[in-house]
Amino acid sequence: MATAGSEQNKAPGSTGGAAGMNVRDQIKQPLWLLAELTYSCPLQCPYCSNPMDFAKVKNELTTEEWISVFKQAREMGATQLGFSGGEPMTRPDLVELIREARKLGFYTNLITSGVGLDSAKVAEFKEAGLDHIQVSFQASSEDLNNLIAGTDAFKHKIEMAKAVKANGYPMVLCFVTHRQNIDQIDEILDLCVELEADYVELATTQYYGWAMHNRDQLMPMKEQLVRAEAIAHQYQKDLQGKMKVYYVVPDYYEERPKACMNGWGNIFLTVTPDGTALPCHAARDLPGMTLPNVKDMSVDEIWNGSDDFNKFRGFDWMTEPCRSCDEKEKDFGGCRCQAFMLTGDATNADPVCSKSPHHHLIEEAVAAGIAEAAKPVTEQKPLVFRNPKNSKKISGI
Amino acid sequence: MSETIFNADSVPVLAQGYRFQWEPAQDCFVLLYPEGMVKLNPAAGEILKRVNEKQQTVAELIVELKEAFNGAELDDDVYRFLEEAHGNSWIRTE
Numbered sequence: 464m465a466t467a468g469s470e471q472n473k474a475p476g477s478t479g480g481a482a483g484m485n486v487r488d489q490i491k492q493p494l495w496l497l498a499e500l501t502y503s504c505p506l507q508c509p510y511c512s513n514p515m516d517f518a519k520v521k522n523e524l525t526t527e528e529w530i531s532v533f534k535q536a537r538e539m540g541a542t543q544l545g546f547s548g549g550e551p552m553t554r555p556d557l558v559e560l561i562r563e564a565r566k567l568g569f570y571t572n573l574i575t576s577g578v579g580l581d582s583a584k585v586a587e588f589k590e591a592g593l594d595h596i597q598v599s600f601q602a603s604s605e606d607l608n609n610l611i612a613g614t615d616a617f618k619h620k621i622e623m624a625k626a627v628k629a630n631g632y633p634m635v636l637c638f639v640t641h642r643q644n645i646d647q648i649d650e651i652l653d654l655c656v657e658l659e660a661d662y663v664e665l666a667t668t669q670y671y672g673w674a675m676h677n678r679d680q681l682m683p684m685k686e687q688l689v690r691a692e693a694i695a696h697q698y699q700k701d702l703q704g705k706m707k708v709y710y711v712v713p714d715y716y717e718e719r720p721k722a723c724m725n726g727w728g729n730i731f732l733t734v735t736p737d738g739t740a741l742p743c744h745a746a747r748d749l750p751g752m753t754l755p756n757v758k759d760m761s762v763d764e765i766w767n768g769s770d771d772f773n774k775f776r777g778f779d780w781m782t783e784p785c786r787s788c789d790e791k792e793k794d795f796g797g798c799r800c801q802a803f804m805l806t807g808d809a810t811n812a813d814p815v816c817s818k819s820p821h822h823h824l825i826e827e828a829v830a831a832g833i834a835e836a837a838k839p840v841t842e843q844k845p846l847v848f849r850n851p852k853n854s855k856k857i858s859g860i
Numbered sequence: 861m862s863e864t865i866f867n868a869d870s871v872p873v874l875a876q877g878y879r880f881q882w883e884p885a886q887d888c889f890v891l892l893y894p895e896g897m898v899k900l901n902p903a904a905g906e907i908l909k910r911v912n913e914k915q916q917t918v919a920e921l922i923v924e925l926k927e928a929f930n931g932a933e934l935d936d937d938v939y940r941f942l943e944e945a946h947g948n949s950w951i952r953t954e
Contacts, residue, residue: 529950
């Protein structure tokens with residue numbers, strides 16, 4: 464989901480002509496509202512982007528509070544609403560939230576593992592006006608999927624993917640790839656073909672939250688990526704017009720950073736289970752954040768007036784080499800959270816950039832992953848699964 | 861891509877998962893789809909508005925547009941746009 468907002472600008476067919484598309488300049492307002500309804504989740508994926516200390520979040524927003532957030536964001540111009548988590552299916556009021564959001568005119572996206580979903584619920588959501596369901600898979604084979612998810616969910620996911628399609632939704636499947644499953648990419652894509660998926664997102668793990676903690680065990684090898692990319696491109700070609708395959712290149716193997724969130728406070732607004740509003744879902748851990756909450760302030764005040772959302776808007780906050788870089792309007796210096804996690808200063812260039820004096824940290828992280836993979840299996844660090852017990856243990860709650 | 865999809869008798873409809881609506885904040889018609897949005901220019905908006913409202917043939921669509929726009933010669937533009945929209949998977953033929 465870290466790149467979810469990016470589609471917003473990538474309007475296809477922006478050609479001229481009398482009746483062609485003229486995509487207008489981006490207006491600065493929230494377009495994307497990611498509603499992290501809950502941190503509850505029946506899965507335990509070790510690459511989860513939720514914060515490590517999620518177990519301390521107790522007070523989830525009420526139904527009324529969420530609806531108020533939806534109304535405010537919609538009035539400001541947000542069109543996309545993502546129901547996320549945790550597993551949003553664990554919220555008993557989900558259908559009501561969907562209905563209200565749809566009534567407000569949102570395009571409503573449910574981002575789910577499929578666990579907790581059944582055919583009756585899929586139909587109920589359809590009736591409530593849900594526009595899109597994205598089912599995430601951990602792998603293409605039952606054993607590996609269940610191992611990574613930390614639960615026995617694979618068969619059910621397959622059934623749910625079919626139910627989604629049967630109810631007239633476009634079938635959107637998301638696979639998060641990493642060292643342990645990326646070699647299955649052809650099987651993953653075959654599974655998607657078999658399920659008649661319309662869109663497939665192959666997203667390489669991004670190292671935030673739990674994924675950062677497990678980075679050495681998740682980092683793919685260069686050869687794995689080269690192979691995976693070639694296969695993904697072949698399927699893209701072969702399935703043109705039938706199935707759209709999005710392949711998200713892992714930034715640790717890039718020379719330039721991603722345009723994270725399409726720029727800080729530019730189009731993307733995350734509201735976490737307890738009502739904290741963030742410019743991206745990993746921003747909670749940055750130092751000096753005031754963490755405005757929708758219970759205390761209006762969404763408008765938060766978006767336009769809060770220190771947090773203004774912190775990295777524009778270019779004045781930048782240090783070198785970003786400040787004088789001719790590519791800064793393209794990638795906004797990359798990801799603030801990654802810059803902070805790796806260099807200790809959120810105003811630094813994202814070290815993914817080869818112009819960054821800290822780029823060696825990325826290279827070292829890749830090397831550490833490769834070294835870990837070279838060890839005998841018995842000596843490799845175990846994956847730490849995302850669950851309340853580990854959250855409490857690691858965060859000292 | 862050189863193949864033409866639409867003729868006077870084709871019935872264009874929005875593709876599955878796409879929603880067409882007016883966005884006051886953008887001051888334009890938009891197409892919404894999973895996790896994305898396309899802002900439409902006024903001409904594209906007028907065409908897709910009619911595609912979205914009711915199922916009709918391209919010929920009927922053109923008659924309606926001509927009535928709305930003082931008999932302007934817009935056949936070629938409509939066909940060109942429909943092909944482009946189809947190429948982007950926004951619409952299909954019924």
